[in-house]
Amino acid sequence: MEALGLLLHGFAVLLTGKTLVLMMVGLVLGIFVGVLPGLGGPNGVAILLPLTFTMDPTSAIVMLSCIYWGALFGGAITSILFNIPGEAWSVATTFDGYPMAQQGRAAEALTAAFTSSFVGSLVAVLLITFLAPMISSFALKFGPPEFFAVYLLTFCSFVGLGREAKHKTVISMSLGLLLAGVGMDTVSGNLRMTFGSADLLRGINFLVAVIGLFGISEILLTMEERLALRGHAASISLRVVLGVWKDLPKYWVTLLRSSFIGCWLGITPGGAIAASFMGYNLAKRFAKEPESFGKGRIEGVFAPETAAHASGTSALLPMLALGIPGSGTAAILLGGLMVWGLNPGPLLFVEHKDFVWGLIASMYLGNVVGLVLVLTTVPIFASILRVPFAAVAPMIVVSCAIGAYAIQNAMFDIWLMLGFGIVGYVFKKIGIPLAPFTLALVLGNRAEDAFRLSMIGSGGNLGVFWSNGLVGSITTLAIVLLFWPVIDGLLARVGWTTRTRATSP
Amino acid sequence: MSQTDIEIVVDDPTAPEDDSPSVVSSGTIEIIVCLLLLALAVTLGYDNWRTGASWDATGPEPGYFPFYLSVILGGGSLYGLIAALLARRVVSASFVTRAQARRVMAVFVPTLLFCLVMQFLGLYVASFLLIAGFMRLVGKIALWKSLLTAFVFTAIMFVTFDVAFDVIMPKGPLEAALGR
Numbered sequence: 161m162e163a164l165g166l167l168l169h170g171f172a173v174l175l176t177g178k179t180l181v182l183m184m185v186g187l188v189l190g191i192f193v194g195v196l197p198g199l200g201g202p203n204g205v206a207i208l209l210p211l212t213f214t215m216d217p218t219s220a221i222v223m224l225s226c227i228y229w230g231a232l233f234g235g236a237i238t239s240i241l242f243n244i245p246g247e248a249w250s251v252a253t254t255f256d257g258y259p260m261a262q263q264g265r266a267a268e269a270l271t272a273a274f275t276s277s278f279v280g281s282l283v284a285v286l287l288i289t290f291l292a293p294m295i296s297s298f299a300l301k302f303g304p305p306e307f308f309a310v311y312l313l314t315f316c317s318f319v320g321l322g323r324e325a326k327h328k329t330v331i332s333m334s335l336g337l338l339l340a341g342v343g344m345d346t347v348s349g350n351l352r353m354t355f356g357s358a359d360l361l362r363g364i365n366f367l368v369a370v371i372g373l374f375g376i377s378e379i380l381l382t383m384e385e386r387l388a389l390r391g392h393a394a395s396i397s398l399r400v401v402l403g404v405w406k407d408l409p410k411y412w413v414t415l416l417r418s419s420f421i422g423c424w425l426g427i428t429p430g431g432a433i434a435a436s437f438m439g440y441n442l443a444k445r446f447a448k449e450p451e452s453f454g455k456g457r458i459e460g461v462f463a464p465e466t467a468a469h470a471s472g473t474s475a476l477l478p479m480l481a482l483g484i485p486g487s488g489t490a491a492i493l494l495g496g497l498m499v500w501g502l503n504p505g506p507l508l509f510v511e512h513k514d515f516v517w518g519l520i521a522s523m524y525l526g527n528v529v530g531l532v533l534v535l536t537t538v539p540i541f542a543s544i545l546r547v548p549f550a551a552v553a554p555m556i557v558v559s560c561a562i563g564a565y566a567i568q569n570a571m572f573d574i575w576l577m578l579g580f581g582i583v584g585y586v587f588k589k590i591g592i593p594l595a596p597f598t599l600a601l602v603l604g605n606r607a608e609d610a611f612r613l614s615m616i617g618s619g620g621n622l623g624v625f626w627s628n629g630l631v632g633s634i635t636t637l638a639i640v641l642l643f644w645p646v647i648d649g650l651l652a653r654v655g656w657t658t659r660t661r662a663t664s665p
Numbered sequence: 666m667s668q669t670d671i672e673i674v675v676d677d678p679t680a681p682e683d684d685s686p687s688v689v690s691s692g693t694i695e696i697i698v699c700l701l702l703l704a705l706a707v708t709l710g711y712d713n714w715r716t717g718a719s720w721d722a723t724g725p726e727p728g729y730f731p732f733y734l735s736v737i738l739g740g741g742s743l744y745g746l747i748a749a750l751l752a753r754r755v756v757s758a759s760f761v762t763r764a765q766a767r768r769v770m771a772v773f774v775p776t777l778l779f780c781l782v783m784q785f786l787g788l789y790v791a792s793f794l795l796i797a798g799f800m801r802l803v804g805k806i807a808l809w810k811s812l813l814t815a816f817v818f819t820a821i822m823f824v825t826f827d828v829a830f831d832v833i834m835p836k837g838p839l840e841a842a843l844g845r
Contacts, residue, residue, distance in 0.1 A: 214830045327744045331702060334738040338709055341731040350727040353712050376776065383772045384765040387677040549677075550804020551796070555818055557776050558792040561783070562822065566832045574780050581776075585769075589760060590695045608730045615725060 163293055170517030174525060179222055182215075183522065186223040187530050190230015195237055195541050196552060202488045202598075203374040204231050207556065209367060209496055210563040217500040218515050222522040224496060225476075228489055229281070229526045232472050233534045234541065236273035236465060241266060241542055242391030249432040249468040252440040256453060256460025263456050266394035270538055271404040272461040276415065278531045280469030283419035284426065285523040288477045292509070292520075295481040299506035304613035305624045309634035311607040313641065314484050317428060318596045320644035328592045336597040339364045340604025347612050359572040366495045366602050368564045368573045369580045373594055374488075375560040376581025379553050381588060387549045395539045404458075411462050414443050418463045422470025426486055427478055432471040439467030473523065480516060481506060484603065488595045491602045499567070681764030691760045692753050699746035703739055710735030771803050787837030789827075793819040 174180075193204030204227050212220035235250035240257035253273060260269035302310075315333060322329045342353045343363030354360040408415075418439035425435040443463035444453045453460050475486035476493070483504035485491035497504045502512060509516050534541075564577040587594060618624035626632040640647065713728035713735060720729065761769065775795055783791040797815035800806045826832040827845065836845070 210832065211825075211830070213832065325748075327741045327748070331738060331741040331745060334734050334741060335702070335705075338731055338734045338738060341734070345727040348727045350716060352716055352727055352731060353709055355712065379772055379776075380769050383768045384681065384761070386680040390674045548800075548804050548806060550806060551800050551814055553772055554775070554792075554796040554799040557772075557779065558788075558795065558818070558822065561780070561788065561792070562826060562832075562834060565788070565834060566826075569833055571784060571835065574783065578776065578780055586694065586698060590691055590698060592698075611730065612725055620720060620725075 163289055166513065166517045167289060167521060170521030173218060173514050173518040174521045179219055182219050182223040183226050183526055183529060186226030187230040187526065187533055190227035191234040191534060191541055192544060194231035194234020195544050202492055203378050205489055205492050206370045206374050207559045207563055210566040213499060213566060217502055218518040220496065220500055221515065221519050224493060225519060225522060226526045229530050232469055233274060233277055233530055237538060237541055240269045240273060241394060242389050244389060249436045252436040252464035253461060255440065256457050259456035261392045266392050267396045267400045268404055269461050270394060271396055271401050272458050273465045274531055274534050275404060276462040276466040277469040278527055279415050280419050280422055280466035281473040281527045284423050284470045284473035287423055287474055289520055292477050292481040296506035296509040299482055304610045304617065305631045308607060308610035308614055309625060309631050309638065310482060310484060311603055311610060313634055313638040316638040316642035320641040322593065324591060324593045329596050332592050333596040333600045336600025337604040340601050341608065346605060346609060362568060365567055365573060367567050368576050369601055370492055370598060371560050371564050372577040372580025373584035375556060376577060377584030377588060379556055380585045389545060393539065393542060396535055401535060411459060414459050414463050415466050417442060418466035419470045422467035423474040426471035426474030432468045435471035436464035436468040439463040480508065485599060488598050491598045495602055681762065681768050685762035685764035687759035687762050688766050689760045691758045692749055694760045695749040696746060699742040699749060702742035706735045706739035706742060710739065775799050783835055785837060787840055788834040789819050789823050790837055790839050
C-alpha cells in the first residue's frame with residue numbers, strides 16, 4: 161500500500177517537538193472557542209489564522225486543523241452540561257445529553273460524546289487516507305472543462321440540496337462570485353468593478369470577508385441573547401470512561417450508521433448540522449423503543465456526535481483532493497493554503513507530499529490527543545464559561561482586527577471587515593445562508609478561469625462541457641442537482657418517490 | 666430533578682428583556698436588503714457592460730462572467746423582494762427588539778470607535794482602551810479588573826505579534842515613544 165508508506169512518512173514529519181506543541185496549542189484554543197458561546201469552528205479558524213502567517217505551511221495547517229478538531233470536541237461540553245449548544249451541530253446532542261446530566265450521568269454522557277466524536281473522525285480519516293490519493297490522481301487528468309464542471313456541481317448542489325429558501329442561496333452565491341471578480345481580471349489584465357478606487361484594485365480578500373462574516377457578526381448576534389447560564393459541573397473518572405467503552409460494541413450499528421451518514425454529508429455540501437440531526441433521527445427510528453429517546457439515552461448522544469464529527473472531518477476530503485471545500489471551515493482552510501503559497505488542487509498530492517501527509521497524520525494524532533485532552537480537562541473548560549462575555553467580546557474584536565490587518569497591511573481591510581460584520585449579522589437574521597457566499601468567494605476566480613480557459617480551448621463552443629463521457633456526466637449531474645427540488649416534486653406527483661425524509665425536529 | 670448539583674452559575678445583568686417591543690420586522694429588513702442588492706446588481710451589471718460583456722473570437726470578454734452573475738443576483742433579489750412584499754400581510758417575526766438593539770449597539774459602537782482610534786493611536790493602544798472600556802462600562806466589571814485584563818491581553822498580543830512573529834500592525838505615538 162503506497163498510502164500507508166506515505167502516511168508513515170507523514171507521522172515522521174509530524175513527530176517533531178515543535179509540531180507537537182503547536183498541535184496541543186491548537187487543540188486547547190479550539191476547545192476554548194468551541195466552549196465559548198458565539199464562537200465556533202469557522203470563526204475560531206478564521207480569527208486565529210493570522211497566527212500562522214509566518215509559520216511554514218505544514219506547521220500552520222497542523223495547528224489550524226487542530227483548532228478545528230478542538231472546536232468540534234468543545235461544542236459537546238456545553239450541550240451536555242448547560243443545555244447550550246456551543247455549535248449548531250451540537251443541538252441534537254442536547255436532546256439526550258442534557259437529560260443525562262440532569263440524572264447525574266454527566267460524566268457518562270461526556271465520555272460517550274467524546275468517544276463517538278473520536279470514532280466518527282477516525283472513520284472519516286480512514287476514508288480520506290485511502291480515497292483522497294485515488295481521487296486526486298484521477299483528477300490529475302482533468303483539464304479546465306472538467307474542473308469547471310466540478311465547480312459547477314459544487315455550486316448547483318448547494319442550491320438544489322440546501323435547506324434554505326432557494327432564492328436566498330442563489331443571492332448569497334452570486335454575490336460571492338461577483339465580489340470574487342472585483343479587481344484585476346487574471347486572464348485579460350483588465351480592471352473590473354473597481355470604480356476607480358485604489359483599494360479595490362487588490363480585490364476583496366477572502367479572509368478579511370470571512371473574519372467579518374463569522375467573527376464580528378457572531379459577536380453582534382451573541383450579544384442579542386441572554387447570556388446568563390446555569391449548568392452542571394462534571395469531572396470524568398477513569399471508571400466511568402472504561403464503563404462506557406466496555407458497552408461500546410453494543411452500539412456498533414448506531415456508530416457505523418452515523419459515521420456513514422456523516423461521511424456522505426461531509427463530502428457533499430450537506431454539512432455537519434444536517435448530519436447530526438439525521439444521525440439522531442435514524443437512530444431513533446431504528447430503535448426498539450423510540451419513545452425512550454430524549455429522556456437520557458446514551459445512544460442519543462452517540463448518534464449525532466459520531467455523525468457530526470465524521471462529517472466535519474470528511475469535508476476536508478474534497479478540499480485536499482480537488483481543491484473544493486466541503487464546508488465553511490474547509491473553505492477557510494483553503495484560503496489559508498493560498499496565503500501560505502500553496503496551490504490547492506490535485507497537484508498538492510504530487511508537489512507537496514510532506515504537507516498533505518503531515519495533515520492527514522495530524523488528523524489521526526490530533527484526534528487521539530484531543531480525546532485524552534478533553535477527557536482529562538473537562539472541569540477546566542466548563543469553568544471557562546464563568547468568564548463574563550463582556551471580557552471575551554472585546555478580545556475577539558481585537559483578534560479579528562489583527563487578523564484582518566495582517567493579511568495585506570491595509571487599513572481599508574479593517575473597514576471592509578466591519579462592513580462584512582454588518583452584512584453577516586443581517587444575512588443571518590433574515591436567513592440568507594453564509595456558506596454558499598464563502599465558498600463562492602474562495603472559488604470564484606478559479607471557476608471563472610476554468611470556464612474561460614475551456615472557452616479559449618474550444619473556440620467559444622459550449623459543447624466542450626459535454627465533449628467526453630466524464631465531463632458530460634458531471635455537467636449533467638450538476639444541472640440535475642440544480643433543479644432537484646423540481647424533479648423531486650415531479651417524481652413525487654407521478655408516485656415514484658414517497659418523499660419520506662428525516663427532518664429535523 | 667434535583668437542582669443541588671448545579672455548580673456553575675453565570676448571570677447576565679444587562680440581558681435584554683424578553684417583552685421588549687420590536688423595532689423593525691424581519692419582513693421590512695428583507696425588503697430593504699433586497700432593494701440594496703438589486704441596486705448593487707444594477708451598478709455592477711452596468712460597470713461590466715461597459716467593460717465588455719459580449720462574446721468575441723476567443724470566448725467571453727472580461728465583463729461577461731460578472732455581467733451575467735449580476736443578472737442572476739438581480740433576479741434573485743427581485744424574487745426575494747416580491748416574496749417579502751407578498752408575505753407582508755402575514756404577521757412578520759421581529760427582526761430585533763428594542764432591548765436587543767441596545768445591546769447590539771453597545772458592542773457595535775465601541776467596535777466602530779476602536780477602528781477609528783486605531784488610525785491615530787495604533788492598534789495596541791486602541792485595543793487596551795476597547796477592552797478596558799467595554800468591560801467597565803458595558804460589563805459593569807470592577808475597574809481594576811478591567812484595566813488589568815486589558816493590559817495583560819494587549820501585552821500578550823504585542824509580544825506575540827510584534828516581538829515574536831514580526832507581524833506589522835498599525836502603530837501610534839506610544840509605540841514610537843517606546844522606540845518600536
